[in-house]
Amino acid sequence: METLLIVIFVIGYLAITLEHNLKIDKLIPALAMMAILWALMAFGIDSFTTWFDSGKHALMEGFGNLGHEDKMYMLEETLLHHLGKTSEILVFLLGAMTIVEIIDYFDGFATIKTFVKTKSRRKILWIFAFLAFILSAIIDNLTATIVLISILQKIVKDRNVRIWYAGLIIIAANAGGAWSPIGDVTTTMLWIGNKVTTAKLIGYLLIPSLICMLVPTFIASFLPAFKGEIETEDDNGPKSKFGPTMLYLGLSAIVFVPIFKTITHLPPYVGMMLSLAVVATFAEIYSSSKIAISSVDIESDAESHHSPVHSALTKIELPSILFFLGILMAVAALESLGLLFNFAEGLKQNISLQGTETAGTEVSDLVVIILGIGSAIIDNVPLVAASLGMFSEPIDNPLWHFIAYSAGTGGSMLIIGSAAGVVAMGMEKIDFFWYLRKIAWLAFLGFIAGAICFVIMRYFF
Numbered sequence: 001m002e003t004l005l006i007v008i009f010v011i012g013y014l015a016i017t018l019e020h021n022l023k024i025d026k027l028i029p030a031l032a033m034m035a036i037l038w039a040l041m042a043f044g045i046d047s048f049t050t051w052f053d054s055g056k057h058a059l060m061e062g063f064g065n066l067g068h069e070d071k072m073y074m075l076e077e078t079l080l081h082h083l084g085k086t087s088e089i090l091v092f093l094l095g096a097m098t099i100v101e102i103i104d105y106f107d108g109f110a111t112i113k114t115f116v117k118t119k120s121r122r123k124i125l126w127i128f129a130f131l132a133f134i135l136s137a138i139i140d141n142l143t144a145t146i147v148l149i150s151i152l153q154k155i156v157k158d159r160n161v162r163i164w165y166a167g168l169i170i171i172a173a174n175a176g177g178a179w180s181p182i183g184d185v186t187t188t189m190l191w192i193g194n195k196v197t198t199a200k201l202i203g204y205l206l207i208p209s210l211i212c213m214l215v216p217t218f219i220a221s222f223l224p225a226f227k228g229e230i231e232t233e234d235d236n237g238p239k240s241k242f243g244p245t246m247l248y249l250g251l252s253a254i255v256f257v258p259i260f261k262t263i264t265h266l267p268p269y270v271g272m273m274l275s276l277a278v279v280a281t282f283a284e285i286y287s288s289s290k291i292a293i294s295s296v297d298i299e300s301d302a303e304s305h306h307s308p309v310h311s312a313l314t315k316i317e318l319p320s321i322l323f324f325l326g327i328l329m330a331v332a333a334l335e336s337l338g339l340l341f342n343f344a345e346g347l348k349q350n351i352s353l354q355g356t357e358t359a360g361t362e363v364s365d366l367v368v369i370i371l372g373i374g375s376a377i378i379d380n381v382p383l384v385a386a387s388l389g390m391f392s393e394p395i396d397n398p399l400w401h402f403i404a405y406s407a408g409t410g411g412s413m414l415i416i417g418s419a420a421g422v423v424a425m426g427m428e429k430i431d432f433f434w435y436l437r438k439i440a441w442l443a444f445l446g447f448i449a450g451a452i453c454f455v456i457m458r459y460f461f
Contacts, residue, residue, distance in 0.1 A: 030326030101312030108247030141177035178408030212450030335389030372406025376417035
C-alpha cells in the first residue's frame with residue numbers, strides 16, 4: 001500500500017511540473033492527489049504499522065497494535081491537525097492578496113513609477129532590481145513581479161529589451177522574498193510552522209539574499225542589452241488621489257503582521273486579518289467619498305457599485321490557494337505514514353559534509369543546495385513542505401534558514417522554477433530556452449554566491 005501511495009504522489013508531482021505541456025492547471029492534479037492519497041490511507045488503515053505524530057515529530061509507538069476504530073480516529077485527528085496548519089497559511093495568503101488588490105483598486109502601485117527619473121538602461125536596471133528586492137519582501141515575490149513588469153511595460157517600449165529586465169526582476173524578486181517571513185510562500189510556511197523567527201530569518205538571510213541579487217545584476221549591467229538609453233513616456237501618476245495613501249497604508253499593514261505576532265504570540269493570520277480590516281476600513285471611507293474612483297476607468301456600471309473589498313476579493317488568485325491546499329495536504333499524507341521521516345534519516349546517513357556538525361545541524365549543506373537546485377525543476381512549495389516533515393531540528397536552526405534561502409532563490413535558475421518566473425513568462429511571453437541561455441547562468445552565479453555567503457556567515461551566529 002505504501003508503494004502505491006508513493007507512485008500516486010510521483011504521478012501527481014509529474015503532472016504538476018508538466019503543467020504547461022499537459023495544458024492542465026496544476027491545482028487539478030494537486031487536489032486529486034490529496035484526495036486519493038487520504039482515501040487510500042483510510043481504506044488501508046489496518047495494514048499500516050507505523051504512524052507519525054506531527055506534534056512530537058516522532059513515530060508513534062504501538063500503532064500497529066491498535067484496533068480499526070482507534071486507527072481511524074488517529075487518521076481523522078491527524079487529518080484535522082494538518083488541515084488546521086494548512087489553513088493558517090491559506091488564510092494568511094488570502095488576507096495578503098486582498099490587501100494587495102485593494103491597493104491596486106486605487107491604482108496605488110502607479111506611485112512606484114514616479115521613482116524612475118532616468119533614461120539610462122543601466123540605471124533603470126538597478127532601480128528595478130532594488131525595487132523588486134524590497135517590494136517582494138513586503139508583498140511577496142509573485143505580486144512584486146506582476147507590479148514591476150506592469151510598470152516596466154509602460155516605461156520600456158522595446159520588448160526585446162524588456163524581457164531582459166523581466167529576467168533580472170525574477171532573480172531580484174525571488175532573492176528579496178527569501179529573507180522576509182512574508183516574502184515567499186515557502187518562507188511563510190517555515191515561519192508559520194515555527195521553524196524560523198523574523199529576527200533570525202532577517203539576520204541569517206538578508207546579506208546572502210542581497211548578494212544573490214547584486215552579483216547577477218552587476219554582471220548584467222555590463223551586457224549589451226543594458227547599454228544606452230531608452231525612450232520614456234510622460235505619466236501623470238496614480239489615477240486616484242488616494243493611490244499613494246493606500247499604497248503606503250497597505251504596505252505598512254502587511255509589515256505590521258510580524259510585529260503583531262512578536263507582541264501577541266498569536267498565529268500570523270490573526271494579525272493579517274487585523275491589517276486587512278484596517279486597510280478595508282480606509283478603502284471603504286475613500287471609496288464612499290466618490291473621489292477615489294472618479295477618475296479611474298470603470299468597466300461597467302455594475303462594477304462601480306462594488307466596494308473596494310468586494311472588488312479585491314473577486315481578483316485574488318483562488319487557483320493558487322487551492323493548489324497550496326492540495327499539495328500541502330498531499331505531502332502531509334506521506335508525512336503521517338512516516339515516509340518523509342525515514343527518507344530524511346537516509347539522507348543524513350548517506351550524504352554528509354565535513355564541518356556541518358559544528359554549525360549546529362546534522363544535515364549536509366549539499367542536501368540543501370540540491371534542494372535549491374531541485375526547486376528550479378519542480379515546485380518549491382512541496383519541497384519545503386516535505387522538508388518540514390523530514391527534519392526535526394529546533395526553531396531557528398541554521399538548517400531551516402538555509403532551506404528558506406535555497407528554496408526561495410534556487411527557482412530563479414529556470415523560468416518555470418518559481419511563481420515569479422511563471423507569471424513573468426505569461427506576461428511577456430518569454431521563451432523557456434531564451435531564459436535558459438540568457439538568464440539561467442546569472443541566476444546560478446547569484447544562487448551560489450549567496451549560498452557561500454550564508455555558509456560563511458553561519459559561523460558568526
